[in-house]
Structure formats: structure tokens, C-alpha cells
Amino acid sequence: xxxxxxxxxxxxxxxxxxxxxxxxxxxxxxxxxxxxxxxxxxxxxxxxxxxxxxxxxxxxxxxxxxxxxxxxxxxxxxxxxxxxxxxxxxxxxxxxxxxxxxxxxxxxxxxxxxxxxxxxxxxxxxxxxxxxxxxxxxxxxxxxxxxxxxxxxxxxxxxxxxxxxxxxxxxxxxxxxxxxxxxxxxxxxxxxxxxxxxxxxxxxxxxxxxxxxxxxxxxxxxxxxxxxxxxxxxxxxxxxxxxxxxxxxxxxxxxxxxxxxxxxxxxxxxxxxxxxxxxxxxxxxxxxxxxxxxxxx
Amino acid sequence: xxxxxxxxxxxxxxxxxxxxxxxxxxxxxxxxxxxxxxxxxxxxxxxxxxxxxxxxxxxxxxxxxxxxxxxxxxxxxxxxxxxxxxxxxxxxxxxxxxxxxxxxxxxxxxxxxxxxxxxxxxxxxxxxxxxxxxxxxxxxxxxxxxxxxxxxxxxxxxxxxxxxxxxxxxxxxxxxxxxxxxxxxxxxxxxxxxxxxxxxxxxxxxxxxxxxxxxxxxxxxxxxxxxxxxxxxxxxxxxxxxxxxxxxxxxxxxxxxxxxxxxxxxxxxxxxxxxxxxxxxxxxxxxxxxxxxxxxxxxxxxxxxxxxxxxxxxxxxxxxxxxxx
Numbered sequence: 001x002x003x004x005x006x007x008x009x010x011x012x013x014x015x016x017x018x019x020x021x022x023x024x025x026x027x028x029x030x031x032x033x034x035x036x037x038x039x040x041x042x043x044x045x046x047x048x049x050x051x052x053x054x055x056x057x058x059x060x061x062x063x064x065x066x067x068x069x070x071x072x073x074x075x076x077x078x079x080x081x082x083x084x085x086x087x088x089x090x091x092x093x094x095x096x097x098x099x100x101x102x103x104x105x106x107x108x109x110x111x112x113x114x115x116x117x118x119x120x121x122x123x124x125x126x127x128x129x130x131x132x133x134x135x136x137x138x139x140x141x142x143x144x145x146x147x148x149x150x151x152x153x154x155x156x157x158x159x160x161x162x163x164x165x166x167x168x169x170x171x172x173x174x175x176x177x178x179x180x181x182x183x184x185x186x187x188x189x190x191x192x193x194x195x196x197x198x199x200x201x202x203x204x205x206x207x208x209x210x211x212x213x214x215x216x217x218x219x220x221x222x223x224x225x226x227x228x229x230x231x232x233x234x235x236x237x238x239x240x241x242x243x244x245x246x247x248x249x250x251x252x253x254x255x256x257x258x259x260x261x262x263x264x265x266x267x268x269x270x271x272x273x274x275x276x277x278x279x280x281x282x283x284x285x286x287x288x289x290x291x292x293x294x295x296x297x
Numbered sequence: 298x299x300x301x302x303x304x305x306x307x308x309x310x311x312x313x314x315x316x317x318x319x320x321x322x323x324x325x326x327x328x329x330x331x332x333x334x335x336x337x338x339x340x341x342x343x344x345x346x347x348x349x350x351x352x353x354x355x356x357x358x359x360x361x362x363x364x365x366x367x368x369x370x371x372x373x374x375x376x377x378x379x380x381x382x383x384x385x386x387x388x389x390x391x392x393x394x395x396x397x398x399x400x401x402x403x404x405x406x407x408x409x410x411x412x413x414x415x416x417x418x419x420x421x422x423x424x425x426x427x428x429x430x431x432x433x434x435x436x437x438x439x440x441x442x443x444x445x446x447x448x449x450x451x452x453x454x455x456x457x458x459x460x461x462x463x464x465x466x467x468x469x470x471x472x473x474x475x476x477x478x479x480x481x482x483x484x485x486x487x488x489x490x491x492x493x494x495x496x497x498x499x500x501x502x503x504x505x506x507x508x509x510x511x512x513x514x515x516x517x518x519x520x521x522x523x524x525x526x527x528x529x530x531x532x533x534x535x536x537x538x539x540x541x542x543x544x545x546x547x548x549x550x551x552x553x554x555x556x557x558x559x560x561x562x563x564x565x566x567x568x569x570x571x572x573x574x575x576x577x578x579x580x581x582x583x584x585x586x587x588x589x590x591x592x593x594x595x596x597x598x599x600x601x602x603x604x605x606x607x608x609x610x611x612x613x614x615x616x617x618x619x620x621x622x
Contacts, residue, residue: 132312135601137556140593147578147586148323224439228560231441232575247442251564255460259449266442274437 014286021282028275031268035090042084043069047241052079058253061260074260076249082260085246086268092242093269096153097223100160105215107161108168113199113207115169116176127173130166138163142225146234156235160222171214175207209287216280220273227269243269305605309598316594317368320587321361368591374584378577383588387570391592392472393463394569397561398554400476400489405496406547413504418531420509428501435498440557444491444564451487458487461566488565492558496550503546507539514538548604552597 016022034041044051056071056079063071073082115126133141142159149155179185180203188198227244229235231251236242241249243265250262339347355363367373376383416428452460464484466473475481511517512535520530559571566572570589577585 132315136597137553139559140556143559143574143578144323144590147574220437227439228441232560232563234575234578247445251445254445254449255453257453259453262442262445263449266439266446269439269442270437273439274434277433277437 011286015282018282018285021278024275024278024282027271028279031090031272031275032094034087035094038084038087038091042081042087044081044084046080046084046088058258058261060258061264073264074258076246076261077253082264085241086243086265089241089243089246089265090268090272092236092240093223093226093244094272096157096160096226096236096242097219100157100222100226101164101215101219103157104161104164104218105168105211108165109172109204109211111165112169112172113176113204116173116180117195117199117203123173126169130170133166134170138221138225139228142229143232143234146229151234151237153236153240156226156229159229160226163225164218164222167214167218168211171210172207175210176203179203179206213280213284213287216276216283220276220280223269223276224273301609302606305602309602312598313594316598317365317591318361320590320594321364373588373591376577376582376585378580378582378585383584384592386585387573387588387592390568390570390573392474393567394555394558394562394571396474396476396485397488397492397558397567397569398551400485401492401496401554401558402547402551404489404493405500408493409497409500410504410543413501414508414531414536416501417505417508417512420505429505432498432501435494435501438494440491440495441560441564443494444488444561447487447491448564459484460487463568488561488567491564492554492561495557496547496554499546499550500543503543504539507542508535511535511538545604545608548600548607552600555593555596 015025039045046052056075057077059071059075059079061072061074061082063074069081071081071083073086075081076085111126115123141163145159145162146155149158176199185198185202188202193202226235226242227247230242230244231248233248236245238245246265247262247269250258250260250265253261371384373383375381376386379386412428416425419425448460451458462484463475463481465478465480466475467477467481468474469477475485517530517534520534521527555571558567558569559574561567562569562572563575570592573585574589576582577589
């Protein structure tokens, strides 16, 4: 048991040595909790029309609502409390980003492992495809896809998976090619284990660290990309108001000086992305064996 | 070099074929092509006639062949909305996008290289840390939101800059440009700054890393030992050596600037081809969408080809690897 626990403890010790990363992790935890428990912590259900009063619309931050609480971050054109709208929006943004990343991770991992283990023409074909896709910016690929298949939550998830899988496939393949030449794989082969068992039970756990790093950063990318697509009107439908849609809604009121409808959802989005990126940066430093000297410094 | 150039050219043509096939399958074969290519208001008789006229009763490979033949001749159908050839519509909008992308590139290079150099020379100073923190923020800030905030601050609160449009333009060699008039320049500044933000952060990090690496090299120590001033060492020795990666990345990133211009153009109502794409998607003007895709693919393949060839000319070691698509 000691062998199983020691790396985890070392990893934790390495991570907490960077104070900024710890603060970022704490912030991320707060953001995640706020998103998960949005229905319990927000002052109102922003999409229950019975709780909205049109007389409360477009109130500045700090104004008192007719329905009895304070709009700390103002209200939008429907008289919706921005704090509540942001908490519900975070929920949708994080949910879509995490779901798409999880599926893309599984898909890219499987394709990368197959590519590395099979080699030959299949490997070349898959890697050419990855090269081809990565030579175009992800926003362009996602836009094209959504232009062809149309709008919807399922479609934006598909678009986010499509732009992400190639990163994982390339990362896994690179790491797996290194692992494949190691002795423990030879040993497993001598013991006549099946290819599937060797790939998934032996190689996979060893290629996970670089993959976790890429996945962390990709979640941030996915959330930002979804927000951008939603802002352009090609992402989430108005029945699922993510942060990007809230910002887009505020755009119409910007020129009349009502900055808060766009500003605060953007701050929430920015805080989420920065927190994820900082945690990802630290993970890369701690998990990267080439930076051995940095480990825990 | 010639053999490499020819091989690289053949690769680019192969990529173009693959992408055209993907676009074809995506837009023509998925769903009912008649819906895509014919005005939605058409009646049954018109649809039947159009199906025959478009050759949709032919086998798929034959349809792809005629699509390709049309594309090569520059004919990708007429825009439903504007009723002029889609390719012409996009080419009319292209100068605005190129101007915006070039403007952003100029801002990124003019600010990014000096700031990166400064941060690289003084990595532990307060100013160096502030620059780096700024570049991290630049990577994380959602571009479209920054655009909105720029409008908020500079147009609504301060009233210094106009929020939308291209302003007064002049024709130079048949191309309309904004940057030669004061009004046009005012209109260009905010969108270009918005688009530049991400590349600016990238260039700062790249230049800083290159500078720090170069400062640790023997030739810098030798130049200092020879009695040269630090200023001359930086200007002549360090800067020259960090320019190769910087130039390459700048070239490669130009394509992504054109892609990201879609977002910036939508915010600032800049009449480029990115805004045209979004407008066309909103009204389902499919010939324009297809034409945009094929033109942007061609543009990307060209940029990648030029950067690869330029890089090979600069650094012969690349020829031996020469694998990237």
C-alpha cells in the first residue's frame, strides 16, 4: 500500500508549494460549488417567470429589487438578477465544457493508443488526420461544423469534441510510443497477455500524467470556445443560457451605458478560465518528469 | 531545396483535395442538397427542375467531379441574399479582413517584441513580472468580451473612438483601405487592438523566452567580455538570434488572425469576410458559406506552404524532417 500512496503524497506536496496555484485551486473549488449548488445559493430562479418583475429590469448594481432583495450585480432587461443568472450560466458553461472534454479525452485516448500500438499505415493515416486538423484554428472548425449541422446543446458538444480529440490523440500516441519500448511492456508480452490488456492495463496508466495536463488546459479552451460560439449566436440555444449567451444579451444594452449585463458574466468567465489555467500550469510543472529538479521546489 | 519544395507543393494540393471533399460531403451530401442549394421559397416544380439542372440524379462521385470543376473555374454558385456570385462577394470583403489582420499583426509585433525583450532582460524586476502577468491575462481573456469592454470604455464612457464600421476609406490600386484616412484609422484601432491581444501575449512570451536563452549563451558572454555595451549586444547579437522563431510564429499565426477576425468583425461591425460568414450562416446563404470555406482553406494551405518554404530557406535542418502537413 505504501507504494501506491507515496506518489500521491509527493504530488500533493509538490502542488501546494506554489501559493498562487493553491489560491487558484481554492477559487476553482468555490466556482465549481457555486455552479453545482446554484439553485440553493442564488437569490432567485432566474428562469422562473413568476419570480421576475419587469419593473425591476435594467437596474444598476446595488439597486433594491421590488421583490425584496438587492441586485448586487444589477438586473437584465427581463428584471432578472445577474447574480442568479451568472450562477446558472456557470452551471451550463462548466457542464458543457467538462462533458465535451471528458468524451473527447476518452475518444482521443483510445485513438492515440490504437495508433501507437498498431503502427504502420493506420498510425500514419491517423497522424496525418491529426496534423491536418491541428493546422486549422479550432474556432474555424467548430464554426464550420455548426454551420453545417445547426444549433443545439448536443451539436455544440459534438463540435467541442471534434476540435479537442486530436490534441489528446497526439499526446497519448507520443507518450505511448515511449512507454512501448520499456521493459515492463516486454515483460507483459512475454507473459502472453493480450494486446488489449497490455494497452489498457499497463501502458495507459503510465501515459496519464501528460494527458491530465492537456485535459485541464483544454477544459478552459472548451469553455472559452463555447462562450465565443454562443456569443456569435451559433452555440447554445436561448433555452440554455450559458455565460456566453448572457454576455451576448448584454451587448445590446452596452451602447446605452448598461455595462453590468455583459461585464459581470465576463468576469465570471475570466475567473474560471484563469483559475483552470493556473492549476493546469502547476500540474504541468509537478507532473512533468523532465522538470525533476523543479519537483517540489 | 527544389525537391523539398515540389514535395511540399504536392502535399498542399493533396490537403486541398481532402478539404474540398470534406466540405462537399458536409454541405452537399449530408441532408437534402436541394434545401441547401435552392431558395427555400421554391415550389415543387422548381425543385424538380433544379434537381435535374444541378445533376443531383447523378452518382455521388460524378457530382463531386462537377463541384470540383466549378470550384476550379471560380464558380461556387450565387448568393441567395445578394444575388451575385458568392466568390465575388467574398473577394470584395477580403481587403477589409486583411487590413484588420495586418493592423493586429503590426500592433502585436510593435508592442510584443520590445515588451518581451524588456521582460527577458529583467526577469526578476517588478516591470518584468507585470509584463508576464499581463501576458497570462491576455491568454485567458475571452477575446469577444474584451472587445465589448473596449467599446464600453473608449466609445461609451470616453467617447474617443467610434464603436462600429470602417469609417472613411480610400482606394489604393483598386483596393479599399481605411488606414490612410484619420477617420478610418480611428475606426481601425479598436478592432485591431482587440484582435492583436492574444498574439501580443504570445509574442511577449516567445521573445522573453528567446532572450533569456540567448543571454545564457557563450557568444553573448564573449561579446560582453570584448567590451561591447549591453545595448549593442542586445541590439546586434541577441535580437538577431531570436528573430527566426519570432518571424516563423508571426507568419503561421497570420492565418489564425484571419479566422479569429470572424469574432472581432462581428463585434465591431467591421465589413470583412468574417462578418459576411456569420451573416450568411444566420440567413442560411449556403453558397457563400461553401465559398468562404474553400477560400479560407486555400488561404491556410498557402500560408503554411509559404512559411514552410521560408523556414527551410532560413534553416536547412528542417528539410531533413519535413513532415508537417
